[in-house]
Amino acid sequence: xxxxxxxxxxxxxxxxxxxxxxxxxxxxxxxxxxxxxxxxxxxxxxxxxxxxxxxxxxxxxxxxxxxxxxxxxxxxxxxxxxxxxxxxxxxxxxxxxxxxxxxxxxxxxxxxxxxxxxxxxxxxxxxxxxxxxxxxxxxxxxxxxxxxxxxxxxxxxxxxxxxxxxxxxxxxxxxxxxxxxxxxxxxxxxxxxxxxxxxxxxxxxxxxxxxxxxxxxxxxxxxxxxxxxxxxxxxxxxxxxxxxxxxxxxxxxxxxxxxxxxxxxxxxxxxxxxxxxxxxxxxxxxxxxxxxxxxxxxxxxxxxxxxxxxxxxxxxxxxxxxxxxxxxxxxxxxxxxxxxxxxxxxxxxxxxxxxxxxxxxxxxxxxxxxxxxxxx
Amino acid sequence: xxxxxxxxxxxxxxxxxxxxxxxxxxxxxxxxxxxxxxxxxxxxxxxxxxxxxxxxxxxxxxxxxxxxx
Numbered sequence: 001x002x003x004x005x006x007x008x009x010x011x012x013x014x015x016x017x018x019x020x021x022x023x024x025x026x027x028x029x030x031x032x033x034x035x036x037x038x039x040x041x042x043x044x045x046x047x048x049x050x051x052x053x054x055x056x057x058x059x060x061x062x063x064x065x066x067x068x069x070x071x072x073x074x075x076x077x078x079x080x081x082x083x084x085x086x087x088x089x090x091x092x093x094x095x096x097x098x099x100x101x102x103x104x105x106x107x108x109x110x111x112x113x114x115x116x117x118x119x120x121x122x123x124x125x126x127x128x129x130x131x132x133x134x135x136x137x138x139x140x141x142x143x144x145x146x147x148x149x150x151x152x153x154x155x156x157x158x159x160x161x162x163x164x165x166x167x168x169x170x171x172x173x174x175x176x177x178x179x180x181x182x183x184x185x186x187x188x189x190x191x192x193x194x195x196x197x198x199x200x201x202x203x204x205x206x207x208x209x210x211x212x213x214x215x216x217x218x219x220x221x222x223x224x225x226x227x228x229x230x231x232x233x234x235x236x237x238x239x240x241x242x243x244x245x246x247x248x249x250x251x252x253x254x255x256x257x258x259x260x261x262x263x264x265x266x267x268x269x270x271x272x273x274x275x276x277x278x279x280x281x282x283x284x285x286x287x288x289x290x291x292x293x294x295x296x297x298x299x300x301x302x303x304x305x306x307x308x309x310x311x312x313x314x315x316x317x318x319x320x321x322x323x324x325x326x327x328x329x330x331x332x333x334x335x336x337x338x339x340x341x342x343x344x345x346x347x348x349x350x351x352x353x354x355x356x357x358x359x360x361x362x363x364x365x366x367x368x369x370x371x372x373x374x375x376x
Numbered sequence: 377x378x379x380x381x382x383x384x385x386x387x388x389x390x391x392x393x394x395x396x397x398x399x400x401x402x403x404x405x406x407x408x409x410x411x412x413x414x415x416x417x418x419x420x421x422x423x424x425x426x427x428x429x430x431x432x433x434x435x436x437x438x439x440x441x442x443x444x445x
Contacts, residue, residue: 033387036408036419041387044406048391064388225386227416235440238386 002362005327007145007173007304007353009195009202013256020255021201024248031244033224043247050250051237053257058190059181060208067207067237068245072172073099075191075207078240079168080104080139082215083189088136091127093151095144095338100170104139116144116341120152120300127156131163139168142178143302146338146351147293148276150178150300157186166213172196173302177272179265188213198260199356200253203246209236217242268356272303275354275363280305282367288374292342292349304353306344309374314348317373321350324369328352380427381420382434383409383442390419396437397423402430410444420444 003011024046030037032044051063060066069075080103083090090107092100094115104111112130117123127138138160143150153169160167168189171180175190176197182190187210194204209215217232221242226233233239260268277296283289288310293301309317318330331348332339339345354363384390390406397404402423409418423430434441 033419034417036406041406044387044391048388048395051388052395064392223386225416225418228414229416233386235386235389237388 001325001327002358002366003327004352004354004358004362004366005329006355006358007196007302007333007351008329009193010197010199010355012357013199013201013252014259016255016259017200017252021248021252024251028247028251032247033238033245034222046254047245047247047250050254050257053254053261054192054206054208057257057261058175058192058208059183059185060190060210061183062211065209065211065236067209067240068250069205069207070203070246071195071205072170072191072193073205075205076100076168076170077103078207078215078218079189079191081218083137083139083166083168084110085216086136088134089132091130091135091138091140093123093127093140094341095147095149095335096141097145097170097172097338098334098336099172100139100141101337114140116149116151120150120155124152124155124159128159131159131165135163135165137166137168139170141170141172142174142180144335144338145173145304146333146335146344146349147306147342148173148296148302148304149293150174150302153187154185161186173304176260176265177302178269178299182208182210189215194249194253194256198253198256200256201249204249204253207240215240219243269303270298272354272356273298273301275358275360276301276303276305278360279352279354279363279367282363283307283370286367286370286374289370292344303355304351306342306349306351308344308347308349309370312373314350317350320373321366321369324372326366326369379422379424380430381407381410381422381444382431383415383418383420383444384434384439385418387419389439390421392437393421393434393439396439397421397430397433400429400433402426402433404430415442 028043030039051066055063114126175192190208192206194200195202223238314330
């Protein structure tokens with residue numbers, strides 16, 4: 001199988017991730033932050049190590065402000081519902097995933113939508129125009145999960161900081177793929193999947209909180225600390241982490257961080273960008289293939305492309321590719337806003353997303369299969 | 377051997393404090409809040425030397441410290 005569904009979740013994972021998860025079941029089987037016995041403390045140490053790695057990886061000086069979540073959606077819900085409860089207006093882009101739009105649906109009369117422009121400068125201008133006197137936050141994706149378009153988050157972050165706004169970023173498609181520094185980009189809340197560009201296991205996600213904003217808890221329960229109080233503890237991460245953590249997943253994620261930290265994100269991205277640019281070039285020549293974005297520009301395109309084949313629905317094309325052993329995702333990708341932006345509703349597109357494991361031969365094979373399908 | 381036990385709240389604070397003290401040459405051990413405590417569950421850091429400096433370092437790191445023994 002040629003797996004090009006890496007924007008949904010990367011596969012395969014590095015062997016060290018599987019090894020670490022097996023080790024977790026054997027050696028870190030206790031509940032961290034609950035008991036005082038040796039295995040509980042060893043597990044807590046492993047969990048803390050992963051917080052340190054995540055903080056270092058994303059330019060956050062405070063490991064204790066790294067909150068483990070089940071996925072990016074959970075992180076975004078924590079961040080956005082808390083910001084919505086502040087009472088002011090929130091600016092988002094017009095290409096957001098449902099993980100951003102749905103948590104804000106109940107306050108949609110306080111949401112302003114900035115169109116993603118043809119250039120980063122234009123996008124920034126649109127965001128600036130949306131800010132009103134009662135705006136409290138800006139929340140947007142780093143890159144579209146459908147078209148790969150990268151938003152100028154550093155510039156948006158600086159603009160938000162200058163105006164005293166909280167800046168939340170959905171890094172579902174860019175964490176581990178593009179360099180991200182919360183400090184340098186003025187990001188206050190960073191929502192990250194553990195299982196995509198970080199190559200960790202499914203069921204892992206992170207909410208990294210800068211010092212300017214601590215989200216309110218969405219859930220309450222056992223946190224292993226201050227048990228006599230009827231309220232959750234005030235301090236992160238326990239404030240937002242009630243219940244038992246996914247220690248097996250966290251151990252896998254920690255191994256993934258170690259694997260990533262041994263390399264360089266910018267260099268890794270460059271290789272992925274080259275593959276994406278090559279795929280784009282080759283697809284451009286396939287009769288009947290429609291590409292929706294300009295040729296990938298370095299640092300302005302996440303490693304994924306959306307296409308359609310003339311006269312065929314996206315689901316039919318994906319099924320035809322599946323029959324040839326190519327795994328892709330069709331439809332709306334939980335992002336109707338992005339499809340509305342690009343004019344690809346209601347049928348959606350087929351998304352092809354290479355990973356570090358995708359070889360030029362894989363790409364060439366997919367192109368040949370698309371040639372074959374287009375001739376049918 | 378003399379020792380000082382500090383209640384530090386969560387296990388994350390305990391791990392962070394242990395790491396921070398270690399970086400400054402002070403060995404600390406993580407344990408549970410003793411049964412006579414009135415804060416409910418939580419964790420402690422125990423140091424056997426350099427108490428004042430340990431406490432100062434923990435406070436500098438923003439770790440809430442309460443001497444319990």
